[in-house]
Amino acid sequence: MSPTSTEYVRDVGRGGLPARRVVAATTAVLLIVVGASIVALSHHKSRGLLVRSGGAGGPSQPADPPANSAPADGEAPPVSVRHLVVPPATVPPVTVPHVTVPSLPIPPLPKLPVSVPPLRDCPSSWSQFRRSSAHDGRNALECRLSPATVGRLRPAWQTHLGAGGGVALSSPAVLAGVAYVGSLDHRLYALNAETGAVAWSQPTGGEIESSPAVGMGKVFVGSGDGKEYAFDAASGTPAWSFAPSRDGRTNGSVEASANVVGDTVFVASNRESLSALNVASGVPRWVRAEPRSYDSSPAVVGTLMVVGSNSDGLDNGGRSLWAYDTMTGAVSWSHVFGYIVEASPTISGGTVYVPDNGGTMHALDLATGASVWDIALSQGESIFSSPAVDDAQVYVASQAGRLFALDPRSGRVAWQHDLGSITLSSPAIAGGLVFIGSRAGQLVALDASNGRVAWSYDLGAPVDSSPSVVNGTVYVASGGSAPKLWAFRLS
Numbered sequence: 001m002s003p004t005s006t007e008y009v010r011d012v013g014r015g016g017l018p019a020r021r022v023v024a025a026t027t028a029v030l031l032i033v034v035g036a037s038i039v040a041l042s043h044h045k046s047r048g049l050l051v052r053s054g055g056a057g058g059p060s061q062p063a064d065p066p067a068n069s070a071p072a073d074g075e076a077p078p079v080s081v082r083h084l085v086v087p088p089a090t091v092p093p094v095t096v097p098h099v100t101v102p103s104l105p106i107p108p109l110p111k112l113p114v115s116v117p118p119l120r121d122c123p124s125s126w127s128q129f130r131r132s133s134a135h136d137g138r139n140a141l142e143c144r145l146s147p148a149t150v151g152r153l154r155p156a157w158q159t160h161l162g163a164g165g166g167v168a169l170s171s172p173a174v175l176a177g178v179a180y181v182g183s184l185d186h187r188l189y190a191l192n193a194e195t196g197a198v199a200w201s202q203p204t205g206g207e208i209e210s211s212p213a214v215g216m217g218k219v220f221v222g223s224g225d226g227k228e229y230a231f232d233a234a235s236g237t238p239a240w241s242f243a244p245s246r247d248g249r250t251n252g253s254v255e256a257s258a259n260v261v262g263d264t265v266f267v268a269s270n271r272e273s274l275s276a277l278n279v280a281s282g283v284p285r286w287v288r289a290e291p292r293s294y295d296s297s298p299a300v301v302g303t304l305m306v307v308g309s310n311s312d313g314l315d316n317g318g319r320s321l322w323a324y325d326t327m328t329g330a331v332s333w334s335h336v337f338g339y340i341v342e343a344s345p346t347i348s349g350g351t352v353y354v355p356d357n358g359g360t361m362h363a364l365d366l367a368t369g370a371s372v373w374d375i376a377l378s379q380g381e382s383i384f385s386s387p388a389v390d391d392a393q394v395y396v397a398s399q400a401g402r403l404f405a406l407d408p409r410s411g412r413v414a415w416q417h418d419l420g421s422i423t424l425s426s427p428a429i430a431g432g433l434v435f436i437g438s439r440a441g442q443l444v445a446l447d448a449s450n451g452r453v454a455w456s457y458d459l460g461a462p463v464d465s466s467p468s469v470v471n472g473t474v475y476v477a478s479g480g481s482a483p484k485l486w487a488f489r490l491s
Contacts, residue, residue, distance in 0.1 A: 120143050120144060121471065122141050122142055122143035122144060122471055122472070123141075123471060124139055124141040124142065124470055124471060125174060125175040125176070125470060126139065126172070126173060126174045126175075126468035126469065126470050126475075127173055127174075127175045127213065127214045127215060127260070128173055128211065128212070128213035128214065128215075128257065128258070128259060128260060129171055129173075129210075129211035129213065129257035129259075129297055129344070129466070130297075130299075130344060130346065130386060130388070130426065130466075131428075131468070133259055133260070133261045133299070133300040133301065134299055134300070134301050134346065134347040134348065135259075135297070135299040135344050135345065135346045135347065135386065136346055136347070136348055136388060136389045136390075137346065137386065137387070137388030137389070137395075137426060137427060137428050137429060137466075138388055138389065138390050138428075138429040138430070139428070139429070139430040139469050139470065140390075142430035142431040142469055142470075142471075142472070143431070143472075144431070144471065144472030144490060145430055145431035145433060145469065145472055145474075145490070146431045146432055146433070147431075147432055147433060147447045147454045149431075149490060150431070150433055150445050150454050150455040151454070151455055152490045152491045153445070153455055153457070153474065153488045153489070153490055153491075154488065154489065154490075154491045155457070155486060155487070155488055156196070156473065156487040156488060156489035157195060157196030157486075157487050158196065158484045158485070158486045158487075159189075159191055159196040159197075159198065159484060159485050160482055160483070160484055161181065161183040161184075161185065161187075161189055161477070161483040161484060161485055162183050162184075162185030162187055162189075162201075162483070163185055164183075164184045164185045164483070165184065165479065165480055165481040165482060165483060166184050166207075166479060166483075167184075167209075167424075167462065167464050167479050168183070168184060168462075168464060168465055168477045168478060168479035168480075168483045169209040169210075169211075169255075169424070169464050169465060170182035170183065170208050170209060170210060170211050170212070170221075170465060170477060171211040171257075171426075171465045171466040171467075171468060171476075171477065172211075172212075172465070172468045172475040172476070172477060172485060173211060173212045173213060173214050173219070173468065174193055174468050174470045174475055175214045175233075176233075177192065177193050177194065178190050178191065178192065178193055178199060178233070179191045179192075179193045179468075179475055179485065179487070180212040180214060180219050180221075180233075181211075181212065181465075181477055181485050182204075182208025182209070182210060182211070182212060182221050182223075183207075183208055183483055184207045184208070184479075184483055185207075185483075186203055186204050186205065186206055186207060186208065186223070186224075187201045187202060187203050187204065187208070188201065188202050188204065188208060188212065188219070188221050188229070188231065188236075189201045189485070190219070190233070190236060191485060193470070193473070193475075193487070196485070196487060199236075200235065200236030201236070202229075202231055202236045202238065204221070204223035204224075204225065204227070204229050205223055205224070205225030205226075205227060206223045206224025206225035206226075206253060207223070207224040208221055208222070208223055208224070209222075209224070209253075209255045210222035210223075210254060210255055210256060210257045210258070210297075211257040211297075211466075212257075213257060213258040213259060213260045213265065214233055214260070215260035215261075215262075215265070215279060216260070216262075216263060216279045216280065217232065217233055217234070218230050218231065218232060218233055218239055218279060218280075219231050219232075219233045220258045220260065220265050220267075221258070222253070222254025222255065222256065222257065222258065222267065222269075223253070223254060224253040224254075224255075225253070226243055226244075226252045226253055226254060226269070226271055227241045227242060227243050227254065228241065228242045228243075228244060228254055228258060228265075228267045228269075228275075228277070228282075229241045230265075230279075230282055239280075239282070240281065240282035241282070242267070242275070242277055242282045242284070243271075244267050244268075244269040244271065244273045244274075244275040244287065252269060252270050252271030252272075252293070253269075253270060253271075254267065254268075254269050254270070254271075255270060255295050256268040256269070256270075256294050256295055256296060256297040256298070256307075256344075257297040257344075258297075259297065259298050259299065259300050259305075260279065261300050261326070262279075263278065263279045263280065264276050264277065264278065264279060264285060264326070265277050265278075265279050266298050266300060266305055266326070268294035268295075268296065268297065268298050268307050269293070269294060270293035270294060270295055270310070271293065272289065272290050272291060272292060272293050273287055273288060273289050273290060274287070274288040274290065274294070274298075274305075274307070274324065274329065275287045275288075276326065276329065286328060286329035287329070288324070288329045291311070292309045292310075292311035293309070293310055293311055294307055294308070294309060294310065295310045295342045296308035296309070296310065296341055296342055296343060296344050296345070297344040297386075298344075299344060299345045299346060299347050299352075300326060301347045301366065302326075303325055303326050303327060304323050304324070304325070304326065304332055304366060305323065305324045305325075305326050306321065306322070306323045306324075306345045306347065306352050306354075306366070307321075307322055307324075307344075307345070308320060308321050308322075308340070308341025308342065308343065308344070308345060308354060308356075309321070309322060309340060309341060310340045310341065310342050311340065320335065320336065320337035320338070320339060320340060320341045320356055321334065321335045321337065321341055321345065321352070321354060321362075321364070321369070322334045323352075323366075323369060332369075333368060333369035334369065335362075335364060335369045335371070337356040337358070337360070337362065338356075338358065339356040339357045339358035339360070340356065340357050341354060341355075341356050341357065342357060342382070342384055343355050343383055343384055343385060343386045343387070343396075343426075344386040344426075345386075345387075346386065346387040346388065346389050346394075347366060348389040348394075348408070349408070350365070350366045350367070351363050351364065351365065351366060351372060351408065352364045352365075352366050352369075353387045353389060353394050353396075353408070354387070355377070355383035355385070355387065355396055356383070357382040357383065357384075358379070358380065358382075359376060359377055359378035359379050359380055359381040359382070359383060359398060360374050360375065360376045360377065360379075361374065361375050361377050361383070361387075361394075361396060361404075361406065361411065362374045363394075363408070363411060373410060373411040374411065375406065375411040375412075375413070377396070377398055377402070377404055377413075378398040378399075378400055378402060381398050381399055381400050382398075382399045383396065383397070383398050383399060384399055384424045385397040385398070385399075385423060385424065385425060385426045385427070385436075386426040386466075387426075387427075388426065388427040388428060388429045388434070389408065389429075390429050390448065392408075392448070392449075393405045393406060393407065393408065393414055393448065394406045394407075394408050395427040395429065395434050395448075396427070397419065397423045397425070397426070397427060397436060398423070399422060399423060399424070400422070400423075401418060401419040401420055401421045401422060401423045401438060401439075402416055402417070402418055402419070403416060403417045403418075403419055403423070403427065403434070403436060403446070403451070404416045405434075405448070405451060414451075415450060415451035416451065417446055417451045417453070419436070419438045419440075419442070419444065420438070420440060420442075421438040421439045421440035421442070422438070422439035422440075423436065423437075423438050423439065424439070424464040425437035425438065425463055425464055425465060425466050425467070426466040427466075428466060428467040428468060428469050428474075429448060430469035431469075432447065432448050432449065433445045433446065433447065433448060433454060434446045434447075434448050435467040435469060435474055435476075436466075436467065437459075437463025437464065437465060437466070437467065437476055437478075438462075438463060439462045439463070439464060440462075441458050441459045441460050441461050441462060441463060441478070442456055442457070442458055442459070442463065443456065443457050443459060443463055443467065443474070443476055443486075443488070444456045445474075457488065459476075459478045459484075459486060460478075460480075461478040461479055461480030461481075461482070461483075461484070462478065462479045462480055463476060463477075463478050463479075464479060465477035465478070465479075472489060472490050473487055473488065473489045474487070474488040474489075475487050475488075476488075
């Protein structure tokens with residue numbers, strides 16, 4: 001290191017003084033020595049001792065004094081100096097201490113909590129079979145579920161629905177924090193939609209295969225004893241019952257689900273009758289005694305009610321779909337398919353969509369009943385599944401377990417998915433997803449745009465019930481030896 005260097009090193013390992021001070025001290029010593037030499041030279045020059053250069057390669061000689069120079073009075077005579085030698089300065093060595101920089105540990109980054117944005121609230125309801133009076137099977141208000149979030153769907157609760165077993169066809173209705181569902185043990189159940197706790201249950205006279213409908217503070221359900229029952233939705237207190245049959249007998253059953261529109265509940269029975277009843281009292285507004293029976297649930301839009309018939313061609317003249325005036329019960333139109341219709345029709349955008357039991361899907365004009373298009377999806381296969389419709393497609397499943405997405409204008413197949421099992425469940429649309437159950441026990445959610453499976457869950461028992469989707473929760477019933485109502489919620 002140069003004595004005049006301004007660099008310095010600090011011994012941070014031992015806390016020593018800066019080496020710069022050592023360099024500064026050494027420089028001071030050198031300056032004192034050089035200064036002393038200069039003073040000596042000045043002193044000799046003042047006495048006339050000039051050093052003369054000895055020429056190239058020659059030693060320096062003292063200059064001769066001028067000829068006329070003489071020593072002043074009192075001065076010492078000049079001294080002849082042959083050589084003026086300046087002793088070399090001795091610079092003590094500077095030792096810079098070795099700098100050791102300790103290895104400082106880097107503390108780990110703190111673990112920040114994973115921030116999951118709160119779920120939005122999208123209050124809605126699924127108050128009857130296929131959700132709306134038009135039976136579109138769609139909850140357009142769903143804001144929590146999507147193809148991106150459905151993978152977090154987990155069972156929230158499951159509740160046993162009494163003793164007995166078999167095919168559980170009743171689909172849940174969900175309104176105002178309560179889930180309603182019928183059971184094979186003849187009872188109608190009301191459960192807390194958040195916890196699954198039973199709020200109340202009430203008996204009917206037979207197995208319940210129809211789905212409850214809720215409206216005007218009451219819940220309505222058809223039973224295997226041939227009656228339609230009404231209960232207070234909050235307390236379960238019986239309100240009234242009605243036997244919708246052509247001949248007054250009650251040895252049939254009401255398997256079709258009621259449709260509530262305002263203060264009227266529309267009921268179809270396989271005891272060959274159609275009825276429009278007052279919600280509050282059960283008093284008929286009109287009753288049509290028909291030579292045909294109905295397992296199809298009526299869809300209602302405006303002043304038209306559309307329902308399929310499950311009687312054979314001889315009984316109903318080969319006509320499979322009927323439209324009635326909701327105010328009077330008069331026939332507006334009917335249409336011949338050649339096969340019976342047990343699925344429930346769906347109405348959307350002035351078009352009726354309905355499959356028949358020969359495997360063909362039909363689209364008809366709501367006002368006239370004229371055919372718009374039809375397409376054979378599964379020739380010779382029955383279709384019990386009722387269609388669902390959104391803005392882009394119509395969805396329906398065959399009994400053999402193939403789920404189809406169709407163009408609503410042409411009937412062209414956009415995609416299809418094999419569910420791998422018998423399917424009676426009807427699709428439900430919410431959040432860009434199609435939910436459907438199967439006899440194999442699977443509840444599946446598919447991306448509505450392409451038919452890819454986004455999520456599935458094995459309930460371990462047949463799922464012939466149709467799902468209902470409300471506020472990020474999927475409700476569905478399973479059958480088998482121990483029927484249950486399930487709720488699946490985002491984790």
